[in-house]
Amino acid sequence: MKRAFSRKVAIALSLLVATVSSVTTLPAKAGDTYGNQRIVVPQYPKVPASDRPTYRENRPSGNMLGPAIGLGITVIQQMSRQPRYQQPDPRYQQPNPRYQRPAYRPAQPAPSKGKRPVRQVRRPAQRPNPYVSLPETLRTARAKPRIYAIGDKPFASETSFVVVLKPGLSLSVAHAFAKDYHLDLIEMSHIKLLDQVTLKLAYPEGIAGRDILEMTTDRRVARAQPNYFYYPMASAQSVAQEPFSELQYALETLGLGELDEGINGEGVRLAVIDSGIRETHPALSGVVTKKFSAFPSELSETVIMDHGTSVASIIAARAGMRGVAQKVSLLSARAFRLNEDGEVVADSFDLARCIDWSVEQGATILNLSFAGSRDQMLEAVLDAAADKGTIAVAAAGNEGGDSPVAFPAAYESVIAVTATDENDALYLFANQGEGIELAAPGVDILVAAGLEGFALQSGTSMATAHVSGAIALLKNKEPDLDVADIKKRLAEAALDLGVKGRDPQFGFGRLDAHKALFAEN
Structure with missing residues (x-):
């Protein structure tokens, strides 16, 4: 610091000397020379001394030595005080440094190692959804809301x-x-x-x-x-069709075109928990052996049996079309009815009663062609049914690929079924997810409709009925198979579609009933 101060004093002194020298060496009068130049002083008329202003009498002479010395002393004094000014006040407290947000630096991409793996999209956890529904019309695929719902129907x-x-x-x-x-x-x-x-x-x-x-x-x-509310999983019926056998492509697809007469589901009890079955339809005459209704005194205006009748005809129709297991004993458990909003709907309370009744009547298969939210009571009932040897088959849902597998299909003890068409292509409106186990024909399926007609329907409800019927054939042929044996047999026999192995679209693959029936133990 002393060395720096000395340098500043030296600079000030040199400025002072330069100033003094420049002032004292200026030419004093016209005609003198300064360097190589001759000074020319303009001539002004002389003013008498008496007329001159009084202030000129006090004007200093042309010698500027005094002011220059004063300027230099002032500079030196200011420089001498500067080190003292630079010292902080002992009472001064340094403020806390302000947080500085680090500058954004984009992440460096990892070095390429050949083909990049497919990124798996992580879905947010779904909040439990109290309502389950079956859409009556085809819907476009769309993202699901936080609560699982079908269309605009209440959950x-x-x-x-x-x-x-x-x-x-x-x-x-x-x-x-x-x-x-x-x-x-x-x-x-x-x-x-x-x-x-x-x-x-x-x-x-x-x-x-x-x-x-x-x-x-x-x-x-x-x-x-x-x-919770639940709704049937089927599209609206198309125009009624004549019952031509060529409309039933599903039987050939499943390998059930020709079976021994002894493999027909006889002796097996299968419960269709749905909207009820129209027993007077020619295709289902004599098929229903027992029935139960959650609301026996219900008015006829609220009884809409179309969905249950369609599902039952795929499983066990005996006239006009061919069911998968024609001799199976159907138990009709009615949980769905028309509500005040014009929707066919069932709730948790009634579904639990229907499942309980079905198991009590000896049902070994439960067909659940409906979808909805996670329900602890219903899950507990289905787990208890599985412990007693009853296997449940449920529709994955018809809300599109952006929607996860609906409940009850997503429960561990239940077989979740998606739908395919005649060319083994995935149904456009089928839900997708890790819970999918099997695919089965579910697009343009011939079903019993109306009082005595037939129609084509699409949906995971139809695919579920095909799997339920195939399980009835398995239980008919091998009565001792338990729930785990049946799930394993169907998975191993399935025709692998899509990505090799189990995948979120087709599960283990499309059902091959013939291969499952005649697989070597």
């Missing part, structure tokens, strides 16, 4: 909810529970598969979600949940 009831009591409690306890909470009991049922009483209760006016949540803390309650 759960706005007038009722479900409470499941803990195992072993009696019906009298259920009545006491409803009375304690001042709830209107619409209906209750004892689900034998779970040994639990299930209550359908009306939403009281002004009830909040936290009020229902408080019910789950009651020592008598196993769970309280929305009363």
